[in-house]
Amino acid sequence: MLDPTHSVELTMLLASSLLGxxxxxxxxxxxxxxxxLKWVGSARDEPREPMTGVGGRVERAYRNFLxxxxxxxxxxxxxxxxxEVDRVSAWGAVAYFGGG
Numbered sequence: 001m002l003d004p005t006h007s008v009e010l011t012m013l014l015a016s017s018l019l020g021x022x023x024x025x026x027x028x029x030x031x032x033x034x035x036x037l038k039w040v041g042s043a044r045d046e047p048r049e050p051m052t053g054v055g056g057r058v059e060r061a062y063r064n065f066l067x068x069x070x071x072x073x074x075x076x077x078x079x080x081x082x083x084e085v086d087r088v089s090a091w092g093a094v095a096y097f098g099g100g
Contacts, residue, residue: 030055
């Protein structure tokens with residue numbers, strides 16, 4: 001059993017959190033480029049056309065990240081709190097981060 005206070009899982013959780021911030025910043029940049037500062041600074045009550053090109057792909061990747069990240073948090077919490085961290089959970093955490 002690995003030491004849960006210094007686990008790969010928690011390290012990957014922190015790295016994935018930082019990756020989520022990077023996703024957000026990149027999507028914000030593409031949103032500003034495609035929709036302009038007026039839209040970015042607005043309440044965004046009106047529907048908009050989907051982003052196109054690379055911006056659209058980046059936005060979809062960010063949305064995918066947002067959909068899966070809560071499950072990753074829960075999985076890391078369960079294995080860490082239960083003390084069941086092992087090589088399989090470590091590899092799973094690394095794979096999640098690598099896919100992010």
